[in-house]
Amino acid sequence: MNYFPDEVLEHVFDFLTSHRDRNAVSLVCSLWYRVERFSRQRVFIGNCYAISPEKLITRFPGLKSLTLKGKPHFADFNLVPYDWGGYVQPWIEALAKSRIGLEELRLKRMVVSDDSLELLSRSFANFKTLVLVSCEGFTTDGLAAIAANCRFLRELDLQENEIDDHSGHWLSCFPDSCTSLTSLNFACLKGEINLASLERLVARSPNLRSLRLNRAVPLETLQKILMRAPLLVDLGTGSYVHDPDSETYNKLKTTILKCKSIRNLSGFLEVAPRCLPAIFPICLNLTSLNLSYAAGIHGSELIKLIRHCAKLQRLWILDCIGDKGLEVVASTCNELQELRVFPSDPFGVGHDAVTENGLVAISIGCPKLHSLLYFCQQMTNAALITVARNCPNFIRFRLCILDPTRPDPVTMKPLDDGFGAIVQSCKLLRRLSLSGLLTDQVFLYIGMYAEQLEMLSVAFAGDSDKGMLYVLNGCKKLRKLEIRDCPFGNMALLSDVGKYETMRSLWMSSCEVTLWGCKTLAKVMPRLNVEIINEHDQMEICAEDGQRVEKMYLYRTLVGPRKDAPEFVWNL
Amino acid sequence: MSPPLLRAVEGEQSDVSLVASSPTVDSISQNGSGLKERNYMGLSDCSSVDSSAVSSLSEEKNNNLNLKATELRLGLPGSQSPERSLLNTGKLDEKSLFPLLPSKEGICSSIQKNVVSGNKRGFSDTMDGFSEVKNSVYTAGNWMFNAASESESPQSVEQGKFPGNSGMNVVLSSRPSGAQSSIMKEFPGNLLQEHHRATIGTSHDHKTVSNNNSSAPAPKAQVVGWPPIRSFRKNSLATTSKNNDEVDGKPGPGVLFVKVSMDGAPYQRKVDLRLYAAYQELSTALEKMFSCFTIGQCGSRGAPGKEMMSESKLRDLLHGSEYVLTYEDKDGDWMLVGDVPWEMFIDSCKRLKIMKGSDAIGLAPRAVEKSTNRI
Numbered sequence: 001m002n003y004f005p006d007e008v009l010e011h012v013f014d015f016l017t018s019h020r021d022r023n024a025v026s027l028v029c030s031l032w033y034r035v036e037r038f039s040r041q042r043v044f045i046g047n048c049y050a051i052s053p054e055k056l057i058t059r060f061p062g063l064k065s066l067t068l069k070g071k072p073h074f075a076d077f078n079l080v081p082y083d084w085g086g087y088v089q090p091w092i093e094a095l096a097k098s099r100i101g102l103e104e105l106r107l108k109r110m111v112v113s114d115d116s117l118e119l120l121s122r123s124f125a126n127f128k129t130l131v132l133v134s135c136e137g138f139t140t141d142g143l144a145a146i147a148a149n150c151r152f153l154r155e156l157d158l159q160e161n162e163i164d165d166h167s168g169h170w171l172s173c174f175p176d177s178c179t180s181l182t183s184l185n186f187a188c189l190k191g192e193i194n195l196a197s198l199e200r201l202v203a204r205s206p207n208l209r210s211l212r213l214n215r216a217v218p219l220e221t222l223q224k225i226l227m228r229a230p231l232l233v234d235l236g237t238g239s240y241v242h243d244p245d246s247e248t249y250n251k252l253k254t255t256i257l258k259c260k261s262i263r264n265l266s267g268f269l270e271v272a273p274r275c276l277p278a279i280f281p282i283c284l285n286l287t288s289l290n291l292s293y294a295a296g297i298h299g300s301e302l303i304k305l306i307r308h309c310a311k312l313q314r315l316w317i318l319d320c321i322g323d324k325g326l327e328v329v330a331s332t333c334n335e336l337q338e339l340r341v342f343p344s345d346p347f348g349v350g351h352d353a354v355t356e357n358g359l360v361a362i363s364i365g366c367p368k369l370h371s372l373l374y375f376c377q378q379m380t381n382a383a384l385i386t387v388a389r390n391c392p393n394f395i396r397f398r399l400c401i402l403d404p405t406r407p408d409p410v411t412m413k414p415l416d417d418g419f420g421a422i423v424q425s426c427k428l429l430r431r432l433s434l435s436g437l438l439t440d441q442v443f444l445y446i447g448m449y450a451e452q453l454e455m456l457s458v459a460f461a462g463d464s465d466k467g468m469l470y471v472l473n474g475c476k477k478l479r480k481l482e483i484r485d486c487p488f489g490n491m492a493l494l495s496d497v498g499k500y501e502t503m504r505s506l507w508m509s510s511c512e513v514t515l516w517g518c519k520t521l522a523k524v525m526p527r528l529n530v531e532i533i534n535e536h537d538q539m540e541i542c543a544e545d546g547q548r549v550e551k552m553y554l555y556r557t558l559v560g561p562r563k564d565a566p567e568f569v570w571n572l
Numbered sequence: 573m574s575p576p577l578l579r580a581v582e583g584e585q586s587d588v589s590l591v592a593s594s595p596t597v598d599s600i601s602q603n604g605s606g607l608k609e610r611n612y613m614g615l616s617d618c619s620s621v622d623s624s625a626v627s628s629l630s631e632e633k634n635n636n637l638n639l640k641a642t643e644l645r646l647g648l649p650g651s652q653s654p655e656r657s658l659l660n661t662g663k664l665d666e667k668s669l670f671p672l673l674p675s676k677e678g679i680c681s682s683i684q685k686n687v688v689s690g691n692k693r694g695f696s697d698t699m700d701g702f703s704e705v706k707n708s709v710y711t712a713g714n715w716m717f718n719a720a721s722e723s724e725s726p727q728s729v730e731q732g733k734f735p736g737n738s739g740m741n742v743v744l745s746s747r748p749s750g751a752q753s754s755i756m757k758e759f760p761g762n763l764l765q766e767h768h769r770a771t772i773g774t775s776h777d778h779k780t781v782s783n784n785n786s787s788a789p790a791p792k793a794q795v796v797g798w799p800p801i802r803s804f805r806k807n808s809l810a811t812t813s814k815n816n817d818e819v820d821g822k823p824g825p826g827v828l829f830v831k832v833s834m835d836g837a838p839y840q841r842k843v844d845l846r847l848y849a850a851y852q853e854l855s856t857a858l859e860k861m862f863s864c865f866t867i868g869q870c871g872s873r874g875a876p877g878k879e880m881m882s883e884s885k886l887r888d889l890l891h892g893s894e895y896v897l898t899y900e901d902k903d904g905d906w907m908l909v910g911d912v913p914w915e916m917f918i919d920s921c922k923r924l925k926i927m928k929g930s931d932a933i934g935l936a937p938r939a940v941e942k943s944t945n946r947i
Contacts, residue, residue, distance in 0.1 A: 077796075077801070077803070078796060078797050082842065188804065342801065343799060457800075484797070
């Protein structure tokens, strides 16, 4: 197709922002492949072991923005041992050696060392954005290097990372000449912060739009910061504790009135509920509210707060809001699109926890709801059917009943029909997490109806290999499948081995798959890495093939078995 | 390339693809019966005693699953909900989706291209007879219907039954703590894991059921990784609620992860102190965790022929006071583990360290002897 000069093609491709579109375009013909690869600036790699940094650099010499994901999702729940892998160091080394002008790096579930951060900070003159989500392995020393050396840093966003906090001096490492910050999020840091440095930094960052503080930042400092940054759009408070009769608090109230741009509010890691009224004025304009770490706000105060937030589109909250509170959400927040309800007491008895009633109320009041994460004590088929009817637009539906195999408490039946209704009604469903008592039937429904499903999380469900087979055979767009504690075995695993090359990854732990099954799979599919993770039973070479495998993680890859696997990971 | 899948809704059947993917489905569904007929799985050789039970169970399962499939509806039980029309027009016949029937002769040879390693016996031999049994046991145990109320034999107890059964009471949610404790922190490869779903010693009267609904559930034994909350969030909530609860007087939260380092080890670990009730349990768990390290010889990644230390060896070493368990308390001091009551220890412990005995001498004058006595 030589109708257009390359520049025109490139210009057209510029309009394609989604990775999938650009990937699709590159497959059309070799000319398009060539034009696309030279013009590509943003690359997303969902599994860092699927490809090597060298290949990435070779194909996309114009790379500016890289997103990498490392550990499997279940690593979030302690199912993956500490040292499994996901190191970013080789990537940074390779990129540093090349002529890539990296400007943005976004990492999720990867191991990042201080050395990596140091190397990163020194190797890319134009480095602008660093986003680390659920990463670990680094300390505030690494952050100090980033602060000190990245002269044009715009975004430093640390979300839920495990960071060894050595001291608060890293903030002071931002040179006085650094005035480019637009986003700073250090809410996950556990240690002290040099407050004066923070204030000075905010004062010299006129473009700051997003600021999320950690627990160590007191209310007085918050007030001073807000004075300097009235244009903030996204605010995460630190410690929100003070005497509501104090002058500081009154000053805060006045200052907040000036912050008319705040649309996202989060934090409240420590909170004195009597100080909450100060934020009521900004609640009116909030589109996103994250109170999922605010364990100090109890049901009635939460409700009072929520009543002010009529424009909310995203709400993350703890289940101490209760069903009654969710009814208030349903009546107040009619624009709600995303709701996450986290358990405030995961292992105890949830007196204030939510049930199916809260969810039904939400479904009635919030018809635009498309993303849900809901931890609850119980769920009924009837409720799920109602929710499915009221909210047919779900893209993400994740239900977690705290007791993993609990049936419908009213009928004592499994929840197959309820989830069946969800997948049947929500034709755009892309992500689904199941819980409760479930048989093979639910998988039949999923295989039949969930045509757009890309990610499925299953735990303690199913009766036989049939369950897994329904899903593998039915969900054509499936990319990630993660299964734990289900009776799926070699039959299901081996029935359609080609399927796994169409997927990013498969995780199976505490299932019926045996070593033989995994070995067989690995033998016939060379472009899959089949990893067995055995922490306790050191699986020797002479381990029996009939032995059940504790944890198996397989993923497609172009670069063969990885060389950085620890001893307890056995790549077949 | 994997065969494309069924198109059930329109009633099309791409027979070719179904044929290709179905043989193993066939074999699963037919389990004993299909296997018995064709005997290419060879199961009847290794587990003839159990295969009969397996086969009849699965046959029943099939029939009931098909029945259930034809009864598919989305309304509430008993209601004629309009959603029915959303279903496939006509009966949903599961058989049209997955030909589970014993199929034509050609199927055997067309079994998954890749699975055939040329030695079907080999497959069958290692293909656990007992894993088949396990599956079916799991299935049968899944419901634990107390069949006394109905006249059916245990064989009819399985999931296909639930549409119309009024008399069956599934009290799966009434978990006596005995059953709970069977959910262990690690899942060894045995049936205990599957039986965690079965209730042990349940009664089948409504009272129990209603009690479940009204009364608070028993405190749950902790299953690793459940509920699925990021550990960062769990720890964060733990810290926060600890601060708040000191005022409220509520009991403390469920997790307390601390780092554990060991001299000479290439990486550290984390343990949840709340999982243990005494020093001995902690000590055992740590032994297990660090048993892969030798003194001064850390297992390097991929290094061939390295020595692996057994757990017992490490324990001996610990007892022989080669290593000493210490912890850093709230004041930042390094203390010997074992001096204070367990609860006090958990409260003040920030991190753990397995020190070499020689290094720990300075910690307490008789650290070596103490560790022998304590750990």
